[in-house]
Amino acid sequence: MDLNPLTNDDVADILALLDSLPYDELDLETPRFRLTLRRRADGWTQSTQILSAPEPLAVGGNASASDEQAVTDEAAPGGEAGPPAGQTTTAMSHRRGQDHCRVTSPWSRAGAEEHGRAADEADVTSGEGDSEDGELVAVRAPLPGTFYRAPRPGAAPFVEVGSRVGADTVIGIVETMKLMNSVPAGVAGVVAEFCVANAEFAAQGAALLRIRADR
Amino acid sequence: MLIANRGEIAVRVIRTCRRLGIETALTVAAGDADSVPARLADKTIAIGSYLDVGEVVGAAVAAGAEAIHPGYGFLSENPRLARACEAAGIVFIGPGADVLEAAGDKLAARNHAVAAGLPVLPGGLVRAGAAGEIAGRIGYPVLVKAAGGGGGRGLRVVRDPADLAGAVAMGSAEAQAAFGDGRVYLERYVSPARHVEVQLLGDGENVIHLGDRDCSVQRRYAKLIEEAPAPRLGETLRVGMRAAAVAFGQHLKYQGLGTVEFLVDAGRSEFWFLEVNARIQVEHPVTEAVTGLDLVAEQIAVAEGRRLGLSQASVRLDGHAIECRINAEDPAAGFRPSPGRVTSAVFPAGPGIRVDTHIQAGSAVPPQYDSLLAKLVVSGANRADALDRLRGALARCEIGGVATTLPLHVALAADDEFAAGGVGTGYLARWLELETRPVRDKNG
16 A cells, blocks of 8 residues: 555646656656656656556455456356346357358448448358359458347347348347447348357457348 | 446546555456456456356455445446345445435336426337337337436437337347346437536435536447536526436435436526436546545445535535547447557646546457546636647547547547537537548548
8 A cells, every 4th residue: 555556646746846847757666556757849648557466365266267267157158149138248269150151351341330331341252052042141240249149138039040131130239348239131131051159259350140142 | 345347447446445545355357357457456356247246245245345336337226236235234335225226227217307306308118019109109209218227228219110119129139238127218309409417416315416517429329528517508507407406316315426317408498307327427537627526435435324524515616627538449430349459558647637547558458348448537727728728638648559539539629519518419420420421432
């Protein structure tokens, strides 16, 4: 408690002192923190680095669980589709689906429009033996995040393999930083396959599923 | 004190605890074991989720904590946590479970507001299959809102009856994920309108207000800029809203820090109750700047059962303060979240400048939590003074490694309409539309 990082008022007091001195930079380091104050033409800047290490409390066998362990503990969605009932940490395994679901260019303007943004973005993968049944079109993750197939745990998935979809049909949700982004199919057709499992992490632009587009 | 939260609010609470000589333990879930608040707290305790009441109370018991500060979000307005604290003999820094139930459930709060004589917008709970009927009664456009919590989650405007079912389903999903409660209700959508709120502090008997704040600069119902006091608000309206908020607090026998949010039609001098937030708010620093109070300290005092040390007459409101939320989102790419690692974090320093943050060079910004990185708070003798300071302060902010909303704040601080004061909740969306159109055109 004796070497606390400085408060805003402390910094203001130091700056008041520095203002009358011919120095343009102050570097203050203790075992707990490092504070750098710099004078620029337009005023002072500060950057702080807290150096003290966290002090985990030993409780039972759990208290010293590392990040990695904590993630692993959470990574069991139990097969239920839908976002977890609560703001829990999510599995971060970086599975991108089966080999035949190739990940091509990520979206460049993801999130620019609220809905229907997949419509002009869903790229067509041609030449995969689909001349009779229509082309396979990948629906891609608009953002990096957790893919959910249902609106809530226990609810029916938005779509299944074989479901008929229109361009505006919501096929799932990608959750990023607590924001639920509904993902529209972007093309009319029939769901052919899923490339990312429920509650799995999807990289931005990763194919979530593929739709055999109507001809 | 156990701090059951993360991010900048954890740092903020630790600061007051330090000042008051209170030892702190901090719960840390995945991705946060090495965070700045974890480094600042006296002890850390690993938990699986910030939303697990059992784990949080268990952590408090293990740490020997006498109190739990829940911050905002997560379990901050959860009556089960308040009850579990009571059962374990731990002080919950917030109102009692009954008040949390009344306030946290937006529908119950609406009913209490009516009982306390506050004006509310026409609306009602969505029961299975009955959304269309309620919306028809209210009149379009309607707003879909989560009954279980605030923060913009679950909110959707519906202008066309054909979009209602989809909006209710998505709103419900978002609400379920954020609050574990999928109930949604509908309310008339008023636009243009301003979002003004009144800060309350009560000890269970006496309730006072600590002035108002304007939070109209929002994107998709998420606040980006807040200020105190609300600019260009008629004195009658201001006095009326403050009195209404205090009446609501007295009706609930409010014990703790809370905020009553209003929707305001400044042109017509009308206001309506929106909701009450029974916790400390993200934007509390602007109120601290104009009152000179430490709201976390006040919160702790009343939670311990002490009488209010302040009377309404002793609360002095001086000057003007503005807060910018610096989020890990890329305003040039439709506000796409930008998780990652911070490589540099330089902030302005000087009189009238306060920065509340939990990031430093090397900090991780995990994708599973919200995107708030820092709050830049400036204050001045008046709004023009504060704005001037804001522009200079923003120019000295440099955050590397992740995209942030900083460039947006720089642009808004230079915008004439914002500078004039009193913009509505539609302001930012309109401004963004104008700003991004040339970019979209170029992209075809």
